[in-house]
Amino acid sequence: MERRKAEINPRIYWYLMESDFKIIFLGTGGGRFVTMTQKRRTAGIRIMNEGLNLHLDPGPGALVHSIDQSLNPQLLNAILVSHCHPDHYTDAEILIEAMTQGMTRKKGILAAPKSVLEGSDVCDASISKYHQQMVEQRIEVTPGFRFPVHSINVSTTRAKHSDPGAVGFRFMTRFGDFAYTSDSEYDVDIAKYYQGVRLLALCVMRPSGKPWEGHMSTDDAVRIVDEVRPEMAIMTHLGMSMLREGPEKEAKLIQGKTGVSTVAAVDGMTVLFGTSIRIHAGKQQNQNDLTSFL
Numbered sequence: 001m002e003r004r005k006a007e008i009n010p011r012i013y014w015y016l017m018e019s020d021f022k023i024i025f026l027g028t029g030g031g032r033f034v035t036m037t038q039k040r041r042t043a044g045i046r047i048m049n050e051g052l053n054l055h056l057d058p059g060p061g062a063l064v065h066s067i068d069q070s071l072n073p074q075l076l077n078a079i080l081v082s083h084c085h086p087d088h089y090t091d092a093e094i095l096i097e098a099m100t101q102g103m104t105r106k107k108g109i110l111a112a113p114k115s116v117l118e119g120s121d122v123c124d125a126s127i128s129k130y131h132q133q134m135v136e137q138r139i140e141v142t143p144g145f146r147f148p149v150h151s152i153n154v155s156t157t158r159a160k161h162s163d164p165g166a167v168g169f170r171f172m173t174r175f176g177d178f179a180y181t182s183d184s185e186y187d188v189d190i191a192k193y194y195q196g197v198r199l200l201a202l203c204v205m206r207p208s209g210k211p212w213e214g215h216m217s218t219d220d221a222v223r224i225v226d227e228v229r230p231e232m233a234i235m236t237h238l239g240m241s242m243l244r245e246g247p248e249k250e251a252k253l254i255q256g257k258t259g260v261s262t263v264a265a266v267d268g269m270t271v272l273f274g275t276s277i278r279i280h281a282g283k284q285q286n287q288n289d290l291t292s293f294l
Contacts, residue, residue: 020274021049021173023201026065028265030183030237031205031215035060035087040238041267042087045180045201046071047171052150054078055095056169056180062091063098069268073098078149079135081112082159082182083166084123087237089116096131103134109149111139111156115165122163141167143193157193159184162214170197175274183237185213186220191227199277200230201265203237207245208253215239218250226258232277233258236265 024047029040042059046066053075055062066073076099081089092110099108110117110132117132117140119125132138139147142165143158157168161183170179170193178199184190194200202224206217216224225233233254238247247264255262263279272278 020272020278021047021052021171021175021178023047023178023199023271023273024069024071025234025236025265025267025269025271026069026071027059027061028236028238028267028269029243030059030087030203031239032087033240034238034243037240039240039243041065043091044088045236049173050151052077052152054080054149056080057082057088057182058091058095059087060090063094066095074101076108078109078111080154080169081110081116081126082168082180083113083161083163084115084120084126085163085183088182089126092127093131096127096135100134103131106134106136108135109137109139109147110135111141111147111149111154113142113156113163113165113167114140115163120163120165143167155193157181158187158190160187160190160214161185168193170194173273178273181216181224183215185211185215186223191224194224194228194230197228198231199234199271199273200225200228200232201234201236204235204247204250205237205239205242207242207250210241218242218253222254222257225254225260225262229258230260233260233262234265234271235262238264 027041027043029042035042043061043065044057047054116126141156146155153172155170159166168182176198179197180201202221204221205215208218211217251262251264270280
């Protein structure tokens with residue numbers, strides 16, 4: 001067994017461990033300036049396990065980096081979008097085209113709030129009616145809504161953001177739950193949606209001492225992590241000021257103040273979520289000359 005394992009390309013081996021959920025951080029950047037410069041990718045997160053193939057918040061680069069990571073977008077069976085901002089939805093339409101075999105058959109789930117599907121007072125619809133009508137199941141979500149996706153259940157969580165319809169997502173599996181906050185500032189009710197999760201991925205745009213309305217800073221993350229007490233917290237959706245300060249330093253700050261193991265995600269990182277939680281770090285994107293945009 002060990003000999004056969006050694007013969008498999010290590011990159012492929014991680015995707016063959018079908019008992020674990022693979023949470024693949026195709027992109028770990030967020031916000032306008034990181035999106036424009038691609039100092040970190042903005043490709044979202046792929047979640048896979050035994051037939052489940054889900055893309056969460058497919059921002060710019062989701063298609064290209066899926067293919068680059070040998071993740072065939074035609075095998076998708078669900079696309080989840082948290083809110084109506086481009087760094088979260090831009091590649092959703094082309095992924096729908098891939099998921100539906102070039103728009104030739106109805107397939108898969110599209111789950112998103114009304115702001116994404118129909119528009120709202122603050123934004124127009126982010127995904128065309130043409131694309132929406134080709135998915136097998138179109139689900140309009142609000143906080144507390146629950147729906148099945150293949151072998152798991154997903155519930156939507158509350159977010160406090162400039163898109164009032166914004167939501168996060170909680171994934172309920174046989175190994176326990178993991179969750180993704182999406183963009184949100186701290187609010188006393190936010191943490192209630194994440195009680196009991198084993199793994200919590202937080203969109204932490206800003207470093208400590210630099211709050212921004214509607215977004216999460218390290219200080220907000222400390223409060224949420226301390227209230228939820230997951231086994232592990234992961235920082236992602238990192239903004240330009242966060243990259244300047246150093247995400248690893250900010251992760252240590254969260255861990256030091258809460259006692260919860262905290263990791264700053266890097267592009268290409270895979271989390272194996274099963275009876276244990278393990279991290280396989282991908283190749284970190286070259287962050288050359290950040291100072292020119294800071």
